[in-house]
Amino acid sequence: MISRKIVALGTLFTLLLVILCMAASAPLRTNVSARNFEFTYLMTIPASPADAKTLRIWIPLPQSDPYQAIGGLKIESPFPYAKHRDPEYGNEYLYLQFPAAQVSSREEVRMSFQVTRREHLVKLDAHPVNAPSAEIDSSGLHRFLQPDRRVPLQGVIAELAVQETRGIQNPLKKARAIYNYVIATMRYDKSGTGWGNGDAIWACTAKRGNCTDFHSLFIGMMRAVGIPARFEIGFPLPADRHDGAVPGYHCWAEFYVQSFGWIPVDASEAWKHPDKKDYFFGAHDDNRLQFSVGRDISLDPPQQGDPLNYFIYPYAELDGKPFAVESKFSFQDRPSDGD
Known part of the structure; x- marks a missing residue:
């Protein structure tokens, strides 16, 4: 000490x-x-x-x-x-x-x-020669296929995930379908109460919230179709300022596909910046600082x-x-x- x-x-x-x-x-x-x-x-x-x-x-x-x-x-x-x-x-x-x-x-x-x-950028348009998949074994992925207290994998989350990925076999294309659904269905809205808890069922019903709610729904749907996904949280840095207060946290997600390894996603930023929707499926910009991983700690x-x-x-x-x-x-x- x-x-x-x-x-x-x-x-x-x-x-x-x-x-x-x-x-x-x-x-x-x-x-x-x-x-x-x-x-x-x-x-x-x-x-x-x-x-x-x-x-x-x-x-x-x-x-x-x-x-x-x-x-x-x-x-x-x-x-x-x-x-x-x-x-x-x-x-x-x-x-x-x-x-x-x-x-x-x-x-x-x-x-x-x-x-x-x-910047964390994964080129998804080509099979990587030196894939980072060796960084983790199947036992390390197991936790990221399990439910969290506020991210169940049964019931409406599973039904929705199956519905949105029906007929798709490729895991990367499944992930894109879920990502597209979350962005099209949710809206970034912190009015009232209920938002910010990362409750996937609430997000599915209310169809709004902050980054925690966006990514809880994304992670729940991903895990429900057998794709490992993890929650990460830190702080955002404004791109147009060089100093000052940081008012609160920001969170994002990553999902795992064999041969690519962990692939970054930021669905809430994609919603706020539609012109960057394709970018944030496979990238995290450098205007952030990560502190921790996971839920139910x-x-x-x-x-x-x-x-x-x-x-x-x-x-x-x-x-x-x-x-x-x-x-x-x-x-x-x-x-x-x-x-």
């Missing part, structure tokens, strides 16, 4: 190594766009009630992967913390546990780090509450019960190499 220090985890050299590894492991492509920026994640803890005993907090951390490099992580915390991973998906997070009496007034935990985010050390519907904001428990903390996010673009 580490206490009351600004701790630098990673250096510029580490960041460069990660970028080089990304370049070496990713399929060779030219003209791939990338965005360099610094991201700040600020959590505010309110004062604890006088009779409270123990406060526990889990704060998600981004990880490097073939499409984003994370470096220079700095953590400012008045309380001890340790890094953990959830046992099912491998999501990384900070874990804090301390006497609630230590929070007599508002306290802050601040994280900042540098990111290089690359059980943490380690385990929370006493329900599994997390998704994990992008801090989760806290005070004496075993959910406890509200605040969070704010911001970014600052950084010069690219050669600028």
